[in-house]
Amino acid sequence: MxxxxxxxxxxxxxxxxxxxxxxxxIEAGHVxxxxxxxxxxxxxxxxxxxxxxEPTTGTIEVCGGVPGSGPDQLAKVGYVAQSTPVYTGxxxxxxxxxxxxLNPRWDDSLATKRVERLGLDPKQxxxxxxxxxxxxxxxxLGIAKRPELLLLxxxxxxxxxxxxxxFLQDLMESVAEHGLSVxxxxxxxxxxxxxxxxxxxxxxxxxxxxGDVDELLASHHRLxxxxxxxxxxxxxxxxxxxxxxxxxxTVLVRTEAPILDPAWTVAQLGLExxxxxxxxxxxxxxxxxxxxx
Amino acid sequence: MTWLTWRQFRLPALSVFAALVxxxxxxxxxxxxxxxxxxxxxQDTMFGGTILxxxxxxxxxxxxxGVPMITRELESGTHSLVWNQxxxxxxxxxxxxxxxxxxxxxxxxxxxxxxxxxxxxxxxLAAAQTDRGMLSRIAPVVFGARGIVPIGYxxxxxxxxxxxxxxxxxxxxxxxxxxxVLAAVLLLVPNFVRPYLLPPQQMTIAIVGEDITNISxxxxxxxxEIGVRNPAGxxxxxxxxxxxxxxxxxxxxxxxxxxxxxxxxxxxxxxGLEQCMAQLGAHGYQQRLTYQPGSRFWPLQWLELALFxxxxxxxxxxxxxxxxxxx
Numbered sequence: 001m002x003x004x005x006x007x008x009x010x011x012x013x014x015x016x017x018x019x020x021x022x023x024x025x026i027e028a029g030h031v032x033x034x035x036x037x038x039x040x041x042x043x044x045x046x047x048x049x050x051x052x053x054e055p056t057t058g059t060i061e062v063c064g065g066v067p068g069s070g071p072d073q074l075a076k077v078g079y080v081a082q083s084t085p086v087y088t089g090x091x092x093x094x095x096x097x098x099x100x101x102l103n104p105r106w107d108d109s110l111a112t113k114r115v116e117r118l119g120l121d122p123k124q125x126x127x128x129x130x131x132x133x134x135x136x137x138x139x140x141l142g143i144a145k146r147p148e149l150l151l152l153x154x155x156x157x158x159x160x161x162x163x164x165x166x167f168l169q170d171l172m173e174s175v176a177e178h179g180l181s182v183x184x185x186x187x188x189x190x191x192x193x194x195x196x197x198x199x200x201x202x203x204x205x206x207x208x209x210x211g212d213v214d215e216l217l218a219s220h221h222r223l224x225x226x227x228x229x230x231x232x233x234x235x236x237x238x239x240x241x242x243x244x245x246x247x248x249x250t251v252l253v254r255t256e257a258p259i260l261d262p263a264w265t266v267a268q269l270g271l272e273x274x275x276x277x278x279x280x281x282x283x284x285x286x287x288x289x290x291x292x293x
Numbered sequence: 294m295t296w297l298t299w300r301q302f303r304l305p306a307l308s309v310f311a312a313l314v315x316x317x318x319x320x321x322x323x324x325x326x327x328x329x330x331x332x333x334x335x336q337d338t339m340f341g342g343t344i345l346x347x348x349x350x351x352x353x354x355x356x357x358x359g360v361p362m363i364t365r366e367l368e369s370g371t372h373s374l375v376w377n378q379x380x381x382x383x384x385x386x387x388x389x390x391x392x393x394x395x396x397x398x399x400x401x402x403x404x405x406x407x408x409x410x411x412x413x414x415x416x417x418l419a420a421a422q423t424d425r426g427m428l429s430r431i432a433p434v435v436f437g438a439r440g441i442v443p444i445g446y447x448x449x450x451x452x453x454x455x456x457x458x459x460x461x462x463x464x465x466x467x468x469x470x471x472x473x474v475l476a477a478v479l480l481l482v483p484n485f486v487r488p489y490l491l492p493p494q495q496m497t498i499a500i501v502g503e504d505i506t507n508i509s510x511x512x513x514x515x516x517x518e519i520g521v522r523n524p525a526g527x528x529x530x531x532x533x534x535x536x537x538x539x540x541x542x543x544x545x546x547x548x549x550x551x552x553x554x555x556x557x558x559x560x561x562x563x564x565g566l567e568q569c570m571a572q573l574g575a576h577g578y579q580q581r582l583t584y585q586p587g588s589r590f591w592p593l594q595w596l597e598l599a600l601f602x603x604x605x606x607x608x609x610x611x612x613x614x615x616x617x618x619x620x
Contacts, residue, residue: 047620050373050377051377052373052377052620054617068381068382071379074380074381077377078377079377081373081374083370085369085371085373085374086374087369087374089301094300097296098297098375098378101294101297102375102378102379103378104379138374141374142377145378
């Protein structure tokens, strides 16, 4: 089942396009990481998916409906904005009350337990929370609403490493417990590696690569050997990037088949290196894009 | 949504209502003392103060209720929190506007009623006056501080604050713009709209010396115009001298320029003045009064209330259109 389907999605702010011709499909039941450099359109995409923004061009379908089209649609999609906004004048308790009043599917015991487990004082004003606690409160509201899809826009960007780890761990537990789909954006691959089983790399509004994290890792190889032309590689090896020195050639290829050429030294890549390779080589690999699902 | 709206709105709402209670107590204590008196010259401060308060109320409502209702959410980003609960933007706005408009209209209605009650002995006396000494309740400034039009002003101010807040998205800028626009509307309507809500009445009367209430001239001493007694309790829009052809005579014809008392030339003699005016009459000059009679107070109140409620509806419609495209 597809939880998010975008086609030719574009958004123009006054004069600048923040997103152009973005098409992608995200499967339900996964934690999908959305990575890309700053300005790739990650936030814009999530904002459109949540209904916060209207697309200028293209269409988008989230959980089978148009984002923000009505109460039913809103109930299905949870969204935590990058700034993890909370009402500074309201206490944590009042935030939960807000959630209970505004969401018919609100899970009060889940929210209360979560706040308790996080060690937050329900009587405390949200304005006095630390960045991490605020993010946790915003996430609590997102989860206790019991959506089908939870959209998180850079949820850990403002957190220190420890708070970041706790936040993500906690998110993982909640996801496992309630079986919801999650799409979260980040420009830090390390964060995503910890929690995501699917990955979408977005560069300049285009999906550069997407797929199951384990499959991506297994199918990408860094080959190094004596200098040669990349044209001479087998047809099933898609070249992502190639570097040449006087005597040596290093290429990143994607292939399902084993590497048979004995001239190559084959090495596996970490997820971060893989993503960085895709981000920094926007043109060379265009043909390889469509095949990657 | 009701709970959240009330939770957010209760502090500004209660502050204003607390101030209103205070004002109500002051009026309640001083009001009964005015009954039966025939001279209110010692009440100028209170009279002016009550009017001022009624004009300040819509300003406060627009600036401190209307504007922050929207901009505080937009500035702190909480709109993205609340719009992602199971509540449509329309319902969010409808609840906020509903609360705000209701509170604004109740506040203004109560204050308007209290002040109208307090000032009723003064207004009754003013309604019998024919010179320019006391302002009747239909006179421009007083009119807006009596009866039911304050309700319209308050509703309009709130809707204006909300609409401007949505347009500018920044609290301070939106507050300033709201204040300026509100002040402009409250100045323009009494001067350019209210006089014509109902076609003004006219009457042409013979100029009699003892009816003359004012004579004004230019810097050279030439007399530009004279005024005569007003119909009791009326709002006079024009008090003009017209020649036999019906044209406005300003400055007055030469033959009276010489016999009228000069500014700074000491108090005029009654006899001389009447003789002088008799000349005007003999040459076919008359005085024409254009005015809204005091009996039109309530019709004008209802019409102006309707006008402001219509403007409120327009702003509300705009806000609902706009909220769809906010982000």
